[in-house]
Amino acid sequence: MGRSTARRTATWALALVAAAFSGLALGLEWNLQPAASRIAADIHGLHEYVMILVTVIFVGVFGFMFWACYAHRKSKGHKAEQFHENTTVEIIWTVIPALILIVIAWPATSVLIAQRDTSNPDLTIKVTGFQWKWGYDYIKGEGEGISFVSKLATPRDQIENKAPKGDNYLLEVDNEMVVPVGKKVRVLTTAADVVHAWWIPAFGVKQDAMPGFIRDLHFKAEKTGTFRGQCVELCGKEHGFMPIVVRVVTQDEYSKWVGEHKKAMAAAADDPAKQHTLDELKARGEKVYAANCVACHQASGKGTPPAFPPLDGSKVVNGPKEAEMDVVMNGRPNTAMQPFARQLNDTEIAAVITFTRNNWSNKVGDLVQPAEVKAARK
Amino acid sequence: MSAVVDNHGHAAGHDDHHGYQGGVMRWIMTTNHKDIGTLYLWFSFIMFMAGGGMAMAIRLELFEPGIQFFNPDLFNQFTTMHGLIMVFGAIMPAFVGFANWQIPMMIGAPDMAFARMNNWSFWILPFAASLLIISFFVPGGAPGVGWTMYAPLTVQMGVGMDLTIFAVHLLGMSSIMGSINIITTILNMRAPGMTLMRMPLFVWTWLITAYLLVAAMPVLAGAVTMTLTDRHFGTTFFNAAGGGDPVLYQHIFWFFGHPEVYIIALPAFGVISQVIPAFSRKPLFGYASMVYATSAIAILSFIVWAHHMYTVGMPVSAQLFFMYATTIIAVPTGVKVFNWVATMWKGSLTFETPMLFAIGFLFLFTLGGFTGLVLSLVPVDVQLQDTYYVVAHFHYVMVAGALFSAFAGVYFWLPKWTGRMYDETLGKWHFWLTMIFFNMIFFVQHFLGLAGMPRRIPDYPLMFETWNKISSIGAFGMGLSQVFFLYIVLKAIRTGEKAPEKVWEGADSLEWTHLPTPVPYHTWETPPVLK
Numbered sequence: 054m055g056r057s058t059a060r061r062t063a064t065w066a067l068a069l070v071a072a073a074f075s076g077l078a079l080g081l082e083w084n085l086q087p088a089a090s091r092i093a094a095d096i097h098g099l100h101e102y103v104m105i106l107v108t109v110i111f112v113g114v115f116g117f118m119f120w121a122c123y124a125h126r127k128s129k130g131h132k133a134e135q136f137h138e139n140t141t142v143e144i145i146w147t148v149i150p151a152l153i154l155i156v157i158a159w160p161a162t163s164v165l166i167a168q169r170d171t172s173n174p175d176l177t178i179k180v181t182g183f184q185w186k187w188g189y190d191y192i193k194g195e196g197e198g199i200s201f202v203s204k205l206a207t208p209r210d211q212i213e214n215k216a217p218k219g220d221n222y223l224l225e226v227d228n229e230m231v232v233p234v235g236k237k238v239r240v241l242t243t244a245a246d247v248v249h250a251w252w253i254p255a256f257g258v259k260q261d262a263m264p265g266f267i268r269d270l271h272f273k274a275e276k277t278g279t280f281r282g283q284c285v286e287l288c289g290k291e292h293g294f295m296p297i298v299v300r301v302v303t304q305d306e307y308s309k310w311v312g313e314h315k316k317a318m319a320a321a322a323d324d325p326a327k328q329h330t331l332d333e334l335k336a337r338g339e340k341v342y343a344a345n346c347v348a349c350h351q352a353s354g355k356g357t358p359p360a361f362p363p364l365d366g367s368k369v370v371n372g373p374k375e376a377e378m379d380v381v382m383n384g385r386p387n388t389a390m391q392p393f394a395r396q397l398n399d400t401e402i403a404a405v406i407t408f409t410r411n412n413w414s415n416k417v418g419d420l421v422q423p424a425e426v427k428a429a430r431k
Numbered sequence: 432m433s434a435v436v437d438n439h440g441h442a443a444g445h446d447d448h449h450g451y452q453g454g455v456m457r458w459i460m461t462t463n464h465k466d467i468g469t470l471y472l473w474f475s476f477i478m479f480m481a482g483g484g485m486a487m488a489i490r491l492e493l494f495e496p497g498i499q500f501f502n503p504d505l506f507n508q509f510t511t512m513h514g515l516i517m518v519f520g521a522i523m524p525a526f527v528g529f530a531n532w533q534i535p536m537m538i539g540a541p542d543m544a545f546a547r548m549n550n551w552s553f554w555i556l557p558f559a560a561s562l563l564i565i566s567f568f569v570p571g572g573a574p575g576v577g578w579t580m581y582a583p584l585t586v587q588m589g590v591g592m593d594l595t596i597f598a599v600h601l602l603g604m605s606s607i608m609g610s611i612n613i614i615t616t617i618l619n620m621r622a623p624g625m626t627l628m629r630m631p632l633f634v635w636t637w638l639i640t641a642y643l644l645v646a647a648m649p650v651l652a653g654a655v656t657m658t659l660t661d662r663h664f665g666t667t668f669f670n671a672a673g674g675g676d677p678v679l680y681q682h683i684f685w686f687f688g689h690p691e692v693y694i695i696a697l698p699a700f701g702v703i704s705q706v707i708p709a710f711s712r713k714p715l716f717g718y719a720s721m722v723y724a725t726s727a728i729a730i731l732s733f734i735v736w737a738h739h740m741y742t743v744g745m746p747v748s749a750q751l752f753f754m755y756a757t758t759i760i761a762v763p764t765g766v767k768v769f770n771w772v773a774t775m776w777k778g779s780l781t782f783e784t785p786m787l788f789a790i791g792f793l794f795l796f797t798l799g800g801f802t803g804l805v806l807s808l809v810p811v812d813v814q815l816q817d818t819y820y821v822v823a824h825f826h827y828v829m830v831a832g833a834l835f836s837a838f839a840g841v842y843f844w845l846p847k848w849t850g851r852m853y854d855e856t857l858g859k860w861h862f863w864l865t866m867i868f869f870n871m872i873f874f875v876q877h878f879l880g881l882a883g884m885p886r887r888i889p890d891y892p893l894m895f896e897t898w899n900k901i902s903s904i905g906a907f908g909m910g911l912s913q914v915f916f917l918y919i920v921l922k923a924i925r926t927g928e929k930a931p932e933k934v935w936e937g938a939d940s941l942e943w944t945h946l947p948t949p950v951p952y953h954t955w956e957t958p959p960v961l962k
Contacts, residue, residue, distance in 0.1 A: 082882030082894050085814060096810045103808065107801040114772060115794060121775040122782075122790070133712040133779035133937075142773070143720050143766070150765040154758045157808065162751060164810040169747045212890060214497040222496060223892045242744075247584040248677055250742060250817060254883040259813045261743045263678060264583060265671020268744030283892075285817040285885040287577045289584060290504045293888030359570040360504065360589060387586045387662065 086254040089280060089301070090272045093257030095164045103157055110153070168257070171271040174239035176232060182242070182249030182262035182284070183396065184389055185291035185348065189230050192241075196311040199318070202396065203228045204344065205294050212294075223293070224281040229300045231314075232274065233307035239271045246391050250286035253299055261286055274301040289389060290360075291348050323400035325423040331407065334420055338408025341401045349389060354413040361389065365413035374421055377406055378429050394430060399423040459554070462546035463952065464531045465848070470553050471528030472841075476917070478520030478560060483910055485513040490872075490906035493899050498890055506889035507575025508591075512563060514578025515595070518691070519602045520560050522829065525837045526698035527552075527609050530637050532848065534613060536942040536950065537631045539622025539959045544615035545608075552608040559601035566591035566598075577887060579688070582669030582680040585658050592662065596655045603648040610641035610648075617641075622941075624961030628722070631940040632715065635722050636701030639729045643690045643697070646733070651687035654680060678743050685736035693732045695829065697725060699796075699836035700767060703789050705940065706839050707771050710786035711778030712937035717770045724763035724770075731760050741809050742816045750809045757807040761800070768797050783935075784858030788839035791866050792832060799827025802877065817887075820880025826873045838865070841920070846934045847942060850949025851927030857919045864912040871905025 088094040125131045176194035180187055183202075191199040206225040210216040219225070232238050242251050242262040252259040256272035274280070282297040302310065329337075343352075346364075350356045354365035364370050369377050381402060384392035393402060403421040410417040452460060458470060488509050492501050501509065531549070535542055543549045566573040571589020574580070585592055617638045621630070630638075658680070660666040667673020669680045708715045715721065737745065737753040771793055780786070802824040806812050815821060838861075846852050875898040884895045891899065930948050942950065945959050 082898070083878050085881050086883055092810075093814075096814055099808065100805065100811050100814075103805055103811070107804060111797065111801060114768065114797070118772045118775060118790070118793065121772070121778070122780060125775070125777055125780050127712070127779040127781045131777075131779050134777045135713060136777070137714045137716050137774075138719070139717075143717055146769045147762060147766055150762050151759075154761060157804075158755060158758060161754065161808040161810060165750060165754070166747060168810055168813065169750075212498055214499065218496060218893060220893070223890060247587070248581060252885075254814060257810075257814060259742050259816060263671075263744065266676070266678075266744070282883070283885050283888070287507070287581070287584065287887045289587065290507065290575070292507070293503065293885075293890050357502070357504065360572075389587050 088257065089255040089274055089276055089278065090257060091275065092164070092168050092272065093255060095167065096257045099160055099164055102160065106153065106157065171239050171269045173237065174271060175236040177239045177241065178230065178232075179241045179243065179267075180230075180251050180262065182244035182246075182251070182288065182295075184246050184289050184391060185284075185295040187226075187249075187251070187295065187297060188245075188396070189228075195233075195308065196314075199311065199314050201228045201314075203230065203298070205296060207294075209347075221281070224283070224296045224298065226296055226298045229279070229298045231300045231302060231307065231310050233304045234274050234277050234301050236304075237271055237273045239269055242268045242270070245395070246389075247288050248286050249284050249288045249295070251282075251297060252285045253280050253282040253297060255280045256299075259285065274299075277301045277303060294348075323398055323423065325399040325427045327400075328422055328424075329400075329403070329420070331411065331420045334404045334407035335411055337400070338404035338406070339412075341397065341405040342408055345393070345397070346405065354409070354415075364409050365415060367415075370409050370415055371417055374406065374410070374417075374419060374425075375429075377410070378402070378421065378426065381406055382426070382429060399426040399430075402426045460550070462542070462550050464535050464543045464546070464549065465950070465952065467543075467549050467553050468528045468531030468533075469848075471524045471531060471556075474553070474556055474560075475521050475523075475525035475528060478516050478524070479913070481560075481564070482513050482516035482521055483913060485509045485516070487906060487910050489513065490903040492889055493891070494903040495900065496891055496893055496896055501889070503889045504572065504575055507577075507887070508567065508573040510887050511575055511577055511580075511595075512567070512573050515563060515599075516560070517829070518578065518695070519599070520556075520563070522695050522833045522837070523606065524556060526637075526640075526695070526833075527606075529633075529698065529702065529837075529840050529844075530609075530613055532844065533942070534616060534634055534637060535620070536946065536954055537634050537940050538617065538620065538625050539941055539945075539955050539961070540616060540620035541953065541955045541958075543612050544620060545612045548608050549612055552605045552612065555601050555605040555608075559598040559605070562594045562598035562601070566594040569594065579681075579684055580655065580658065581684075582658060582661065582677050586662050586670075593659065596659050599655050600652055603652045606644050606648050610644040613637055613641040614645070622955070622958040622961060628719065629961070632704035632718065632721055633698070633701035633940075636697040636704070636725055639725050640694050640697045643694050643729055643732065647687045647690040647694065650683060651691075654683040654687065657683075678740070681740045681743060682737070685739045686733075688739060689736040690729075690732045692825075692828065693728055695833045697729065699792070699833045700725065702836045702840040702843075703771065703792055705938075706785045706789040706843050707774050707793075709843070709935050709938040710781055710783065710789070711775045712780075713774060713778035715770065716773035716776075717766075720766055721770055724766040727763040728760060731756065731763070735760065738807055738812075741812045754807060754809050758804065761804055764800055768793065768800075783842070783855060784853070784862055785839045785843035787859065787862040788835045788842065791862065792835040792839065795827055795831030795835065795869070799824055799831060802827065815880055817885055818880035819876040819884045819886055822886050823873045823876035823880060826876075830869060830873070835865075838862075838916070843935070843938075845920070845923060846930035847946075847948055847950060849924055849927070850930050851923050852930045852934075853919055853923035853927060857915075857922070861912060861916050861919055864915065865909065868905045868908035868912060872902050872909055873905075875901050875905075 085097050088097050177192050179190040179192050186202055186204040188202050191197055203226045206227045207223055211218045242260045244262040244264040246264060249262040251262055258270045258272050260268050260270040278301055280299045284295040349361035350364050356363040369380060382394040384390050400423040403423045403426045407420045492506055569590050572591055574588040574592040574595050576584045617634060657668040661668055667675040669675045669677045704715060735753060735757045738757045741750060806815055806824060842858055879895055879898045884891055932948050934948060946954055
């Protein structure tokens, strides 16, 4: 009776442990993401090699310790020996770790040197970190001249738990960076405000984006697909919400994308000379606001003071339009309010200013035309 | 040696060299190294609870994806203050507390060299800590920049940033004064016959740590002062538009920051080097090589700082230099670990609570050391920099390293200090709960980091959910276990059994062999004579 209970308990426990492990193996992320470039594969190889070495050493050293804990206990009547200091032993355990380090440093050095060789790229793309989005400019190679901003596409409702979360929650953007497979891509990183960091784990590349400086990295994707990463340097309030998505396509698809993207850019280009009505600008401005301003100033226009002041009822927004244009275009130094003159075109700036002046309780009634923004550009 | 507190016969108005005043004035006016040690330890425990509360808040928000409890701004403020409070408010003062209690007793000195400065070193701390806490309640809140305070994010912060900068200045002053005191005491006030190479290893590690502090803290003060002038006085040290460079800040910060790691770790090594021989009933295996290894670690700690910033975009040659220099630290650290294990080998081991924490330290700190070796390799670090792998790594060093050794120290010396034993059963419970919950929090974070979860984010993609849940549950358990620790200590002080005259069979430094239990208020008014 007692015995069978024990056996049943043991069986159940085993089954539970087995289920737990298979669940873990299936459902959880244990290790580095699958490599999609040669460098990433080399890094994973290096990581495994080092892990095996240190695991062996760890088991060895603590084998001694736990054996001592087991066998050299006072409760077992073990008498302490009083030996200490042994020059031979001490030299051995200094020299052997030093040799192991050489064995580790050698492959690390060769991977590192390959990793940093950014010469002769097929395609060069400049990536600019903004609070809190990424700007992409294709500056050399096929697609030269393409330029867009890439922002989080996950709806606010999902983040605030008002809607179910999608599969790519926080890892989806409105405009993906597109590159051809098998081509060496050099990425130049920089930033407009604070330090950000650009990272795609599957490519084994990570580089801080420094405001005012250009750094570089390179990768050559070996398979097509969509690869996702996140900003990895604390850059303020929305640091967790500026993902990076790279779509790797075949050469043909890439050429097609370049053609379509250029056509779309030409079609979408706004004519700064065009005169708009108040309603047109308000409608456009609402979209610009939702894309660029809402994270800080909130949909209600109330902001989250004092770091992010309200626009609803604001003296600046309800004052002369030149003053508001100055803030929007040139930013406020030493605050999160950045200069939008470089990120938005004349029509977008005109629209968003018009929107703020005639929304919520703000009823200024005037409007800003794109031509005025163009004239105000320095 | 009398066990009676020596406060007899001194007229009022006489300075407090021999007795002490009653009530709260005793603690405000005290120049006694034991009182000041007690103040440091209680202060550090209060800060540990405050910083721990913030850690609970962080883990609560990260329990599941989505924003539930704290907006991202407040979340960043918690991560910043958790780091600053734990490093400068909890861990560093805890070891200064041990230094105050133990160094004079261990070297046969009547008190610290500069007794009044000692009082001031401590009493600066509550003001600095208040500034850090008050910053949550000023317009804009506490800075949300991380404990590293990287430029130029710091210029966007509100007045809370200025309070933090001022607090860092005060904390630095306190540390420098404390270090000068420790160096002077050790070099000048040893009992006759207590040569440098006869000092207990705890004293050695503190002597070396004190030099690190004197060298590193002013560098941090410089970094935060430049931040202050960039914010308010139009300088552009870290602003490219004015000819500065944000990377300069990182270099200055980590030139302080890496020695800081050893400022925290070396005294912890010292405590462990007292505890392991005591419970192995066997002398430390290689005393001299431990001293040399500690010195080597201290010197190397000044030439490896840029391994915290491999991804800023430095030349390959610089990356190679910092990678090689960093891996070399594994050699003296290995020497220490081998020495501790060799000390236990063929000893006569018992496993009271201090020894359990020491073994826990040895096991987990070494694990943290190995992940440090993994991180030291630039190509691997490129994948792991600024992920949860780094968070896991440094908590193995800071919590399983420094905190475990502080617990070992408290259980080890509390009976000597108070004359009362803690409850051994409860102590063991505290160890096992802390051990299990600690690993539950941080072991899984290695997986999160490998799988690609960045640190310092208030919300995360769905694939990281399970590990985060496990980690959060561990955190709540760990937090509760430390309240339990408070109960154990209070119980010991109030109603603990009387400690035997010789508390631990194998302990052999001066405070155990030459002083009664509990130690009297004043010790070594005549120095001991060592043969």
